[in-house]
Amino acid sequence: MKWHIEIREKIFDAIGEGVLRDILDLGITTVKKVFFIQVYNIVGEISFLEVKKICEELLVDRITQNYTINKPHLAKSRYESVVEIAYNPGVMDPVEGSVVKAIRDLGIKSPITVKTAKKYILEGRLNNFQLNTICEKLLYNKLIQHIVKSSEFEVEELRLPEYQFRLITIPILEANDKKLMAISRKGQLFLNLKEMQTIKAYFKKLGRNPTDCELETIAQTWSEHCIHKTFKGKIRYIEKIKNQKSRIKIINNLLKSTIMKSTEKLKKPWCISVFKDNSGVIRFDKRYNVCFKVETHNHPSALEPYGGANTGIGGVIRDPLGTGLGAKPIFNTDVFCFAPPDYPFKKLPPGVLHPKRIMKGVVAGVRDYGNKMGIPTINGAILFHEGFIGNPLVYCGTAGILPKEKSFKEPKSTDLIVLVGGRTGRDGIHGATFSSGELTTESEKVSSGAVQIGNPIEEKKMQEAILEARDKNLYNAITDCGGGGLSSAVGEMGKDLGVEVYLEKVPLKYQGLSYTEIWISESQERMILSVPKNKLNKLLEIFKKEDVEATVIGKFTDTKKLKLYYKNNLVCNLDMKFLHQGLPKIEKKAIFVKRNYKEPNFKEPKDLKKYLLRLLSHPDIASKEWVIRQYDHEVQGGSILKPLVGVYNDGPSDASIVRPILNSKRGLIVSSGINFRFGFIDPYWMAGSCIDEALRQIIAVGGSLEEVALLDNFCWGNPDKPDRLGSLVRTALGCYDFALGFGVPFISGKDSLNNEYRIKNKSISIPGTLLISAIAVMEDIHKAISMYLKKPKDLIYIVGQTYDELGGSHYYDLFGYIGNNVPKVNTKKAKQVFEALSKANSEGIIKAMHDCSEGGLAVALAEMAFSGDLGVEVFLNEVPYKGNQIRNDFVLFSESNSRFIVEIEKEDQKKFENILEGVPFGLIGCVSKDKIFNVYGLDGKLCISAGILDLKEAWQKPLRW
């Protein structure tokens, strides 16, 4: 029997109201009311009375909801449109599992399937075009969902035919170069000619053609996503800068010769495991280490923002979980870059989702996964630029904590391979190779298998079981199934040993998967364990107790071969050595030509208050409270410095602090530095600024440079284009110089290349964007400092030198300028500033501190004032400033690095100034109890006078959705 249940709110329909607001946002004003209906379709041998029981005891909240059984709501008139959205066959319905479980709890045992759908009633006149717009822009995404035709109300059951084994071989021995490339393209392998030729030569030696599975395995393993061939390959780099001799450099391995080299040189004893495992590991205290990793999930988020971000955060959580023998996740971070949220619909390229929808979907995806996993999301940033129209950037990070003796793994050749977590389906096939190519308008059609939805509760259950098994020493190694699925997880873990896997043993979501699909599927929430035979039963018992599937799918061997079987048929037999070392090195060309922008020439505006207000409303700077509050930033109980601080808890914190061990006074600080605008002018200085920013945020909240580790995340365009690669190389060179200069090591990183969008023959690259994430161990969390002003009459200082560095600044951006004089970093001077402030803080005399970043000292000061609900009286001629042009606006809005605004009690003046000896600083004014922001210009006359509530409103309004 098929049962169709519709549930509707009786009193207040919050979801319907939300959709109505979004429809108004689209500019459609004829819809007057929206009602939301939750649909459950149940199929099974159950009676009407049983269905009634299911409704009344489970599905319906009888206090607030009504329901119908098999009486679907149909449109009553032409003033009413009814749309029902269901998941496509094969897409996981995250609710299904728990509803089936709950029906069992009611005592109903006959076999059933449950599918959910969402139905919307739109009241008001709409033409077909408007209705389509609403459906496509708001209600569904055709990659994972479809509109149910009104006549059918049946369960979309996935009835795939049972899979009949047939070994497929690919005729590459006979193929010429043209055919080789055709095979690569048709199979979505994204392998280039030289790689295809190398594969052909390997199989020629073996005297046979490869199976489809072997070819897929090689493509996965050699994909940019998995092996980072650009960063590890050979690059011929040419650098041309005006008035400088151009230089040519041959780089053999960019990663090893820049990022990793600085770590090697610094030799920090507290770096435990760097660039080896799924995340970088540093020491936390005598008993624990902490690890941290940031990943990107850009391509999937462009196509399906909710699912893409959802699985992005889900994936990076498995990195700490798969580090060493498993770390408990303790916080998440997220940084996004989108096109401006008010981007005109008319200008949108075909096949591209509107940035506001992408942003809402991405935020919801991160929110739902992080919150449901019980991991606080505590730090992030959101920036906007038109260059991200086709490729939004979604960086997700997770840190974990693990007992120090659990920090390393080693699979043994006698171990069994155990797959734990979710089941395997067709989802995410070709994710790894797909992300290694450019997006096109066709991407959504050919690559839709690469889009998935996560199931955080599955991952949470798996986490509980893993951590218990870890503490009982029941396995020797662990890793996660990410891009490339089993292929990359098992292949990587067994690369020094040898592997045998029996693919028919892998638990499937539904029948019909071929052996190759099983092997390369990127279904979420799965991990691989290497388990000694004598510990298997104990391990399986723990997973069973948590309701998590755990299955032996094969074993490690000492043959140095990757052997896969499907029902006793050998479907893959590759040498590990070829797989992991056979990738031909390709020399790529990189050219960096420094662009010279026009240095703008304009007079200082008379009304500087207007520009301060406009800067505060700049979407990069404006309050992100709408986003931050949707993340649980306090779960696990360790929140010390929250992302929002101030008298009304609504000011922008520089960084966040957590206490991972609740009865310890040790904390962790996390911060991030990102500024692609400086990269327009010179990516070398962008790298310097990003590192400086991440570090000064740590100083600003009361940390020190003692034990700080960095992560790098490069998001760039197509590395086969020399200009893209040139700016990437220059950035990496910057990373090396500044990490070394500050004495702060990188411990892990990731790159996401090919962030380009192709329309017809034009390829749009994103602005090359470096994200630096920093994690610092804080010895005593009682030393934490927040950024908002505390008390009238306190003194206000600026510490650090201001230059006329307006290039790439947000002030110039208001006029549409880029400029040339990009902010520089002098690590020696910067360190003096940082260390002096750390010292002052250790003496307990700093009451508030905020770093100067986007919008310069004016924005920093304004944020401190309105967050503290206090005014200021400030004098610009006390600011240490050097520049060709001496102007108020430059002093106010320059984004020079290594600067802080500090609040000090009057009686501590001498003490503070003594500590600052040798460091540029200025006593620029004091806190006032009147809620007025008064700035006196270089001529001593009042140049800005604004009410702090007006400043706050300008800052809060733009993203208060």
Next chain:
Amino acid sequence: MRKVRVCVLRTAGTNCDKETAFAFSKVGATVELVHINRLIEKKKDIFNYDILAIPGGFTYGDDVSAGKILANELRFRLIDKIKKFIQKQRLIIGICNGFQVLIKAGVLPGNRNFIQEASLVTNDSAKFEDRWVHLLLTDKRCIWTKGLPKIIYLPVAHAEGKFVVKDRSILLRLKKNSQIVFQYCNEKGELLGYPYNPNGSVENIAGICDETGRIFGLMPHPERHIDFLQHPNWQKNGIGLQIFRNGVEYVRKNF
């Protein structure tokens, strides 16, 4: 001194179990995290505990509605035990998702037949929100709130926290029996709308107890404010700890 035993109940999607356990142990209780499957399989016995705490989280992913599936497990798999636990006058606290469970299982506001009389539904803002709220201590019946000042400050973090009742009579009964424990308010104790009332709850209700005052459910998270360092401005002592202390001391005095 008598050992006070606390069962922190957990299942798939429970998140705040460890910090809730930490809060109880900080005030001297002996705490155990117990998976509901162990109770159903009878491998653990609920009567070995003085206090049942159902912590925050997203049990079963909030699928169907927040707390519903765990509430049904209590109602259909453990009902006799829960009834007896209550009859034996032991203590129950439900925080956030735990409050949703107690309401949807009909344990709160409380009637003999465990019929649901109130609900916690989607916030008026239609989204999850994490923010600190002021709470007015309305009635004094609840044993968990002894010695608290008139206004306290705790964080909420939920998407489905709007308290609603079946009909007016339930509200009148709650008032008559002094079962309304906390109401959302501003720093002066005035009952105002959003954001002070973060979810649109009827009469700003943030927490209620049963007629005996021994069973308590609330949306805010006292376990997230047991130490001044968790306070957003580091200005006040961890007022939430008093709630856990009250439970433990009640057991010591009365059991």
